[in-house]
Amino acid sequence: MKFEGLPREMIAMRASQEIKDGDYVNLGIGIPTLISNWIEGKDIMLQSEIGMMKTGPLAFGDDVDQDLINASCQPVTQLPGTSYFDIFQSFSMIRGGYMDVIVMGALQVNGRGDYAGWSNPARGLDMVGNIGGSMDLCAGARKLFITMEHVTRDGQAKIVNELSYPATTKGKVKMVFTDLAVLEVTPQGLVLKEVYPGLTVEDIQSVTEPRLIVSPDLKEIEL
Amino acid sequence: MKFEGLPREMIAMRASQEIKDGDYVNLGIGIPTLISNWIEGKDIMLQSEIGMMKTGPLAFGDDVDQDLINASCQPVTQLPGTSYFDIFQSFSMIRGGYMDVIVMGALQVNGRGDYAGWSNPARGLDMVGNIGGSMDLCAGARKLFITMEHVTRDGQAKIVNELSYPATTKGKVKMVFTDLAVLEVTPQGLVLKEVYPGLTVEDIQSVTEPRLIVSPDLKEIEL
Amino acid sequence: MDKVWSSVEEAIADVEDGATIAVPGFFAAGVPRVLLRALIAKGVKGITLACGCGPLLGASEELAQLVKNKQLRKVIDSYGLYRSASKGMADPFEQAVRAGEIELEVYPMGTLAERYRAAGAGIPAFYTPTGAGSIVEESVITNIPENRRKKETKVIDGEKYVLEYALKTDFAFIHAYSGDREGNLRYKMTARNFNHVMATAGKVTIAEVENLAVPGELAPDDIHTPGVYVQRVVKVPRLSFALTID
Amino acid sequence: MDKVWSSVEEAIADVEDGATIAVPGFFAAGVPRVLLRALIAKGVKGITLACGCGPLLGASEELAQLVKNKQLRKVIDSYGLYRSASKGMADPFEQAVRAGEIELEVYPMGTLAERYRAAGAGIPAFYTPTGAGSIVEESVITNIPENRRKKETKVIDGEKYVLEYALKTDFAFIHAYSGDREGNLRYKMTARNFNHVMATAGKVTIAEVENLAVPGELAPDDIHTPGVYVQRVVKVPRLSFALTID
Numbered sequence: 024m025k026f027e028g029l030p031r032e033m034i035a036m037r038a039s040q041e042i043k044d045g046d047y048v049n050l051g052i053g054i055p056t057l058i059s060n061w062i063e064g065k066d067i068m069l070q071s072e073i074g075m076m077k078t079g080p081l082a083f084g085d086d087v088d089q090d091l092i093n094a095s096c097q098p099v100t101q102l103p104g105t106s107y108f109d110i111f112q113s114f115s116m117i118r119g120g121y122m123d124v125i126v127m128g129a130l131q132v133n134g135r136g137d138y139a140g141w142s143n144p145a146r147g148l149d150m151v152g153n154i155g156g157s158m159d160l161c162a163g164a165r166k167l168f169i170t171m172e173h174v175t176r177d178g179q180a181k182i183v184n185e186l187s188y189p190a191t192t193k194g195k196v197k198m199v200f201t202d203l204a205v206l207e208v209t210p211q212g213l214v215l216k217e218v219y220p221g222l223t224v225e226d227i228q229s230v231t232e233p234r235l236i237v238s239p240d241l242k243e244i245e246l
Numbered sequence: 247m248k249f250e251g252l253p254r255e256m257i258a259m260r261a262s263q264e265i266k267d268g269d270y271v272n273l274g275i276g277i278p279t280l281i282s283n284w285i286e287g288k289d290i291m292l293q294s295e296i297g298m299m300k301t302g303p304l305a306f307g308d309d310v311d312q313d314l315i316n317a318s319c320q321p322v323t324q325l326p327g328t329s330y331f332d333i334f335q336s337f338s339m340i341r342g343g344y345m346d347v348i349v350m351g352a353l354q355v356n357g358r359g360d361y362a363g364w365s366n367p368a369r370g371l372d373m374v375g376n377i378g379g380s381m382d383l384c385a386g387a388r389k390l391f392i393t394m395e396h397v398t399r400d401g402q403a404k405i406v407n408e409l410s411y412p413a414t415t416k417g418k419v420k421m422v423f424t425d426l427a428v429l430e431v432t433p434q435g436l437v438l439k440e441v442y443p444g445l446t447v448e449d450i451q452s453v454t455e456p457r458l459i460v461s462p463d464l465k466e467i468e469l
Numbered sequence: 470m471d472k473v474w475s476s477v478e479e480a481i482a483d484v485e486d487g488a489t490i491a492v493p494g495f496f497a498a499g500v501p502r503v504l505l506r507a508l509i510a511k512g513v514k515g516i517t518l519a520c521g522c523g524p525l526l527g528a529s530e531e532l533a534q535l536v537k538n539k540q541l542r543k544v545i546d547s548y549g550l551y552r553s554a555s556k557g558m559a560d561p562f563e564q565a566v567r568a569g570e571i572e573l574e575v576y577p578m579g580t581l582a583e584r585y586r587a588a589g590a591g592i593p594a595f596y597t598p599t600g601a602g603s604i605v606e607e608s609v610i611t612n613i614p615e616n617r618r619k620k621e622t623k624v625i626d627g628e629k630y631v632l633e634y635a636l637k638t639d640f641a642f643i644h645a646y647s648g649d650r651e652g653n654l655r656y657k658m659t660a661r662n663f664n665h666v667m668a669t670a671g672k673v674t675i676a677e678v679e680n681l682a683v684p685g686e687l688a689p690d691d692i693h694t695p696g697v698y699v700q701r702v703v704k705v706p707r708l709s710f711a712l713t714i715d
Numbered sequence: 716m717d718k719v720w721s722s723v724e725e726a727i728a729d730v731e732d733g734a735t736i737a738v739p740g741f742f743a744a745g746v747p748r749v750l751l752r753a754l755i756a757k758g759v760k761g762i763t764l765a766c767g768c769g770p771l772l773g774a775s776e777e778l779a780q781l782v783k784n785k786q787l788r789k790v791i792d793s794y795g796l797y798r799s800a801s802k803g804m805a806d807p808f809e810q811a812v813r814a815g816e817i818e819l820e821v822y823p824m825g826t827l828a829e830r831y832r833a834a835g836a837g838i839p840a841f842y843t844p845t846g847a848g849s850i851v852e853e854s855v856i857t858n859i860p861e862n863r864r865k866k867e868t869k870v871i872d873g874e875k876y877v878l879e880y881a882l883k884t885d886f887a888f889i890h891a892y893s894g895d896r897e898g899n900l901r902y903k904m905t906a907r908n909f910n911h912v913m914a915t916a917g918k919v920t921i922a923e924v925e926n927l928a929v930p931g932e933l934a935p936d937d938i939h940t941p942g943v944y945v946q947r948v949v950k951v952p953r954l955s956f957a958l959t960i961d
Binding site for chain 1: 741742743744745767768773793794795796798800803809812813819820821822823824825826828829831832843844845846847848849850851856857858860892902903904905906907908909910911912939955956958959960
């Protein structure tokens with residue numbers, strides 16, 4: 024079952040609304056990186072785990088310097104107040120709890136705040152995969168958000184009862200932003216807070232494995 | 247029993263002969279610090295655990311800067327090639343085994359390479375004392391030398407069978423330089439290698455608790 | 470994000486009785502003396518000062534005042550006592566330690582450096598060779614016998630190591646040569662010492678800076694402490710003081 | 716002490732079959748490509764490359780050559796595979812991993828950073844929260860099943876932590892922007908990444924530098940890696956390369 028919903032840029036935009044002035048933020052590869060397009064004018068410090076605080080916009084043309092890239096290997100720029108540091112310092116601040124908000128993509132999330140994002144066993148690589156900085160980012164996150172499509176390309180649920188892929192972290196996800204809904208992970212379970220205009224609670228439940236708790240303040244996603 | 251021997255400056259000079267071009271060296275408070283007066287012209291890098299590599303000579307007059315001191319709180323100068331770094335970096339290189347030679351003062355040494363230097367129980371402080379960087383320096387030392395007077399002010403042996411003061415480290419001392427002798431710690435025991443001109447093996451043994459092994463190459467201390 | 474506060478008094482207004490404060494400085498160099506003086510003026514009690522290498526010997530006037538005001542519950546340090554026994558005997562801080570009125574907890578310096586670093590790095594505990602073979606491996610070294618908790622050791626590749634824990638503090642008082650409005654800091658020469666690691670160890674880190682810069686003024690490759698670790702910045706005058714611990 | 720060598724070939728002459736070499740770089744930035752090319756030319760076999768974040772994806776030509784020459788026994792990395800499965804399927808390195816001809820050992824990136832740092836700092840092991848709750852806490856992650864040694868965990872203050880060990884290497888290949896003749900190094904912007912920690916982790920550390928300075932030319936407060944960690948310095952040309960991992 025597939026519903027029409029927000030494009031990826033708009034998932035990023037909705038997630039960006041939860042990031043506040045003064046926040047130190049790290050954005051994972053994929054939809055999370057698109058959030059950087061929606062924070063102009065806000066006083067937000069983007070950290071790149073490669074070893075940079077206050078990462079500026081992408082660089083083009085003559086502004087490209089091969090010694091200045093973000094953690095996705097894209098050329099970027101610096102800003103007034105940017106600092107560079109080495110990798111153990113970078114992961115010290117990540118693991119040490121200095122990032123206010125971490126946003127990651129995911130292959131699967133469950134209702135207890137576990138998520139899987141680093142390894143797809145279908146690739147046949149016998150356990151190895153790209154962990155990158157994801158587990159460190161989760162370990163230190165004050166608020167961990169997931170942005171992703173609600174279902175897989177072929178319509179399978181990505182919000183599941185039990186992860187079938189290897190977990191990146193357990194019990195850490197606070198909010199999930201998809202093309203169809205905004206959900207919050209609570210001790211009672213997954214709370215449905217916002218739905219894509221025109222969809223019903225039943226629609227969202229039909230593509231979501233865990234039993235949803237409907238927020239008393241349920242509303243349509245506003246951008 | 248007390249014998250006339252080398253003055254402190256000459257103990258330092260004798261120890262300085264064991265330090266070679268290219269060595270990275272840390273000198274403890276007291277007689278070890280005096281070694282810095284005897285290495286001019288050698289290509290030796292003095293580390294100060296406060297966070298400085300290639301410490302220059304003491305500063306006087308207008309050269310004094312309150313932001314530039316050595317680990318004994320003395321104003322010093324910098325040299326071409328000096329670097330400053332923070333304290334965990336300083337102790338990383340100390341503990342990590344990057345110092346070729348460490349020279350420390352001692353209250354007591356024994357024949358197994360243990361030494362005591364951080365706490366004199368007679369001060370009545372119920373166990374606490376000034377450890378400073380001494381235990382870290384010992385932990386990482388490639389070569390640990392002790393420079394000290396052979397006996398206490400009131401003639402008690404400082405080279406003892408068993409430490410009565412709390413140990414700084416165990417089994418790490420390689421050589422001991424005193425006003426009366428040069429000794430080497432070996433698996434077989436303490437080897438007497440050099441004596442102050444005019445003294446006999448029996449003289450040294452009379453102020454030294456452990457049974458001395460006399461080196462086949464025993465000679466007078468040469469400066 | 471502008472982190473500049475207008476005075477040290479305001480910047481430490483929420484330091485309460487019983488707080489633990491990291492105090493950098495290596496003897497006389499790099500000690501946050503203006504913040505310490507504000508702490509004296511504020512008069513809070515039951516304070517623990519978590520030090521690294523004798524900043525209170527360097528700032529001996531401030532130490533004397535803190536002892537006189539009975540503001541200190543505890544000091545953590547590697548080198549907190551005068552070297553000379555005779556001078557120590559006459560020192561009010563050492564007398565209070567001897568009487569058990571102030572606790573003095575002692576660690577090897579490199580272990581303290583690493584404990585502060587670990588706290589800032591999210592590392593809860595680590596093994597170190599330092600202190601193995603000494604009484605440091607057996608228990609915490611303190612003048613208060615009932616606080617001598619046993620330490621764990623582990624043999625790795627045939628060598629014995631001591632388990633030590635991260636040391637996080639409620640506040641860190643930092644002294645920097647330059648700082649910008651977003652909290653990026655630079656230190657000068659050997660005044661750097663414990664300042665960076667302690668900036669990362671404080672839950673609230675307050676930096677007194679001799680020079681206040683605008684963001685971008687400090688070269689991004691040359692920032693010693695990224696602003697993310699620093700919550701408050703206050704401009705202070707450059708003090709002159711004697712370089713001595715005797 | 717002059718540490719300058721006249722060529723990369725001479726500087727790596729004692730790298731033998733079976734050596735473990737730390738290779739910094741974060742994807743395309745800060746990779747010691749000139750030294751890697753010298754390693755290819757030398758043809759030593761059975762090499763383990765200890766990486767941090769995909770320098771071999773950034774230096775993909777060098778990786779292809781190393782695989783083709785069958786020089787690699789093992790790669791340690793946090794992000795060593797192409798992101799896209801289809802591209803990975805066609806990649807000779809990934810094929811060799813799938814066939815078990817090259818071992819790929821995987822850790823979280825921050826854990827690797829800390830393992831290299833610990834090696835340089837004389838810290839044999841540390842606890843980290845990273846990986847708790849994932850298969851990383853259970854065993855070493857590798858494609859070679861018999862090498863999956865179990866990991867220890869410990870509960871500290873109610874949280875579970877994983878014990879990880881220092882990672883010391885025979886050699887470290889470093890890329891610096893500037894270096895002086897005594898081995899003091901500076902890196903440029905995000906090309907710093909793993910270079911400093913790996914410089915401290917190598918038993919023999921060889922730095923290729925784009926700019927060679929005389930001692931005193933680099934400001935003492937702004938040296939990123941003190942020369943004590945660096946045994947050999949070689950001046951190399953600044954290469955131009957594509958910024959891509961796809």
